[in-house]
Amino acid sequence: MRIVTAAQMKQIECNADAGGLSYLQMMENAGTAAYQIIRAHKPDAHVLAIVAGKGNNGGDGFVIARLAAQDGLAVRVVLAEGEPVTVDAKTNFHRLDGLNVTVCPIEQIDRLTDADVVIDALYGTGFHGTLRPSGAKACCFMNESGAYLAALDLPSGIHADTGAVAEGAVHADLTVTFDSYKPLHVQETSKPYCGEIVLADIGISEECHNGIG
Ligand SMILES: NC(=O)C1=CN([C@@H]2O[C@H](COP(=O)(O)OP(=O)(O)OC[C@H]3O[C@@H](n4cnc5c(N)ncnc54)[C@H](O)[C@@H]3O)[C@@H](O)[C@H]2O)[C@@H](O)CC1
Ligand SMILES: [K+]
Numbered sequence: 001m002r003i004v005t006a007a008q009m010k011q012i013e014c015n016a017d018a019g020g021l022s023y024l025q026m027m028e029n030a031g032t033a034a035y036q037i038i039r040a041h042k043p044d045a046h047v048l049a050i051v052a053g054k055g056n057n058g059g060d061g062f063v064i065a066r067l068a069a070q071d072g073l074a075v076r077v078v079l080a081e082g083e084p085v086t087v088d089a090k091t092n093f094h095r096l097d098g099l100n101v102t103v104c105p106i107e108q109i110d111r112l113t114d115a116d117v118v119i120d121a122l123y124g125t126g127f128h129g130t131l132r133p134s135g136a137k138a139c140c141f142m143n144e145s146g147a148y149l150a151a152l153d154l155p156s157g158i159h160a161d162t163g164a165v166a167e168g169a170v171h172a173d174l175t176v177t178f179d180s181y182k183p184l185h186v187q188e189t190s191k192p193y194c195g196e197i198v199l200a201d202i203g204i205s206e207e208c209h210n211g212i213g
Contacts, residue, residue: 004180004213006125006160012179015208024088026202027056030152031063031092033200034176038064038150041174041196042117047074049115049147051106051138053122053156054081059089060152060178061121062096069099076102078109080122080138106138112145120170124153125160125182136168143171150174154184155193163187171195178202180213 004012017023039045048068052058062077062084069075077096082105084093096103112118122138131139139157142149149172154160157169163184175194177185179202184190191197 002180002209002213003183003186005183008212009125009180009182012204012208012212016204019205019208021203024091026204027059027088027092028063029202030178030200031060032067033178033202034060034152035064035067037176037198037200038117038119038174041150042148045073045116045148047115048117048119049076049078049112049145050119051078051080051112051122051142052084054083054085054089055123055126056086056089057124057126057152058084058121059086059092061119062089062092064119064121065101066092066095066099069096069101075100076104076115078104078106078112078138080106081134106134106141109141112141112147115145115147118142118145118147118149120149120151120156120172122156122170127156128159129166131157131166131168139168139170148173150176151194153177154182158184158190158193160184163190165190165193169193174198176200179204180209
């Protein structure tokens with residue numbers, strides 16, 4: 001079982017990129033793998049709500065939104081902190097143009113209703129500190145949705161390296177993590193927030209991990 005810190009994961013991704021697997025392709029692989037795992041867990045789901053932050057965790061969520069829409073599911077993307085800011089997340093956000101996906105800012109809803117599955121694409125390894133009001137509201141909507149709650153990489157509101165759980169953090173049924181486990185997946189404080197943990201291969205070769213983890 002390989003466990004790496006957020007900084008080590010960045011180095012592994014950097015090695016993979018240098019070896020010809022682009023960051024955009026890693027995001028595509030992460031979203032695709034997570035989508036397949038979530039579908040295998042909830043094959044009867046028809047309505048998907050994806051709560052997206054503005055970083056790359058949100059980008060993984062946009063990949064899932066596209067794949068689900070192409071499969072004919074009803075897909076709603078909720079932007080918790082406005083439009084994405086990272087290059088690859090922006091690319092995947094714009095790939096939703098013309099697809100049957102409803103995109104709405106969180107300010108326009110007062111709760112998450114009617115979804116069979118809610119996907120937490122708010123924060124991944126980039127999160128630290130406490131939840132600010134917008135993040136806290138998004139986590140609260142997810143936790144109170146009553147839907148099956150699947151977190152991408154880790155439940156939002158948890159520090160990947162220390163396992164510190166911010167007040168109001170997401171309490172997931174399933175966590176799909178990418179390439180390697182992170183310390184929070186095994187720490188006593190944070191593990192219970194992950195639900196079932198599934199490790200997804202995102203195409204990074206073994207040699208990219210040499211000397212790490
Ligand atoms: N090549 C890559 O970089 C890949 C990244 N992947 C995904 O990208 C994630 C990491 O993405 P990012 O580094 O963009 O960051 P995140 O998407 O985890 O976080 C989003 C933003 O939240 C901000 N933030 C941190 N603490 C906050 C707080 N308390 N309140 C509000 N905002 C806060 C951070 O500055 C960051 O910009 C991974 O967990 C994984 O899901 C995957 O797509 C695989 C490939
Ligand atoms: K997440």
